[in-house]
Amino acid sequence: MESMVLTPRLACLTSLVPQGARLADIGTDHGKLPVSLLLEGRIAAAIGSDIGEGPLAHAARNAADHGVSLSLRLASGLDAVQPEECDTVSIAGMGGQTIAEILAAAPWCAQGHHLLLLQPMTMVYELRQWLWAHGYAIERETLCREDRRQYVVLSVRGGAEKKEFPLWRCAFSPALLQADGAKTYLQALLTREKRALEGMEQASTLDTARLDMQRRLVLEIKRALEGLQ
Ligand SMILES: C[S@@+](CC[C@H](N)C(=O)[O-])C[C@H]1O[C@@H](n2cnc3c(N)ncnc32)[C@H](O)[C@@H]1O
Structure with a gap:
């Protein structure tokens, strides 16, 4: 079966998904992230969820074309995903505020049992501020460049102490300072x-x-x- 060509942003995200993970990809759109990981045998199972019927049909075609089994859900955020179905959740290519709203509507994400891979397109400071205020630890930040734009992927886990910071303290996290390309x-x-x-x-x-x-x-x-x- 032909492998899937990923853009640098999506390739960066795939590299952060643990081997053998059970992944829920929220806002999966074309489904390229879970399909490529299934194709490589890197993950045990994947759910692709999206609010739009068009994107889900696209993901279904991609999965069928590549002969992989992707469980598709038509829903907002994590509404159609049960906590025990996955150990890793990816939410990529959306605004930071939408990502925070999706997590707020699924409080089980804050319990610390799931690794969250978050790739906001906008409002990154606001997302960090929300995560810290709601008991999430930002364990790692990974930077990647696509065309002329730099993207950041936050590797996050719940179960941490809640911390309130003003927005000016949220332009970066201690984890970002450790990232390749931070300077x-x-x-x-x-x-x-x-x-x-x-x-x-x-x-x-x-x-x-x-x-x-x-x-x-x-x-x-x-x-x-x-x-x-
Ligand atoms: C720009 S695409 C990103 C696709 C892919 N995750 C990526 O990073 O390349 C955003 C996708 O998120 C979906 N979406 C937007 N809001 C959503 C929500 N609240 N719940 C689920 N999916 C959502 C859209 O339908 C669209 O398919």
Whole structure:
């Protein structure tokens, strides 16, 4: 059977799925992540769940074309997945807020029995803030580049102490500082946030709370970078 060609972002995600895992891929769309892992014999079983009928039909075609057995569910988030059916959950290619909403609707994810692989496209700071506030530990962050964009994958587990942090403390986690490429990632983040700060400072309407948060954010990233030199 022909192997599946994955983009660097999806290849990065597959590399983080433990050998022999029972995977639930939420927002599976084309189903490439579970299908390629099943095809390689890397995982024991997989569920592909999606809110859309079109994506699920796409995933069904992909699984059939590659001769693998993928259990498909039409549902929002984890609504059609039972905790005992999987040990690893991937939620990739969605906004950070949607990922947090999906986890909030499935409180069993917070118990610490499942590895969660989360790849937010936007609102990454907000997702970290939500995870820490709801008792999730960010065990690892992995960076990958696709075209000109950098993506981050969070390897997360529940069962941790709940911690409240202001948003400016959530631009990175201690785990991100250990990641390959952390320095380049933080340099790009600093450039972006400094530019946003300059824009705010020049704006005629002044939101002092927002400005204060942005200044702290820039300082926090600068300090982290100094620590990496
Ligand atoms: C951009 S695709 C990402 C596909 C794949 N996970 C990836 O990373 O390449 C987003 C998919 O998430 C699905 N989706 C969006 N919100 C969802 C939700 N609340 N529950 C389940 N699936 C959702 C969409 O239908 C779409 O197929």
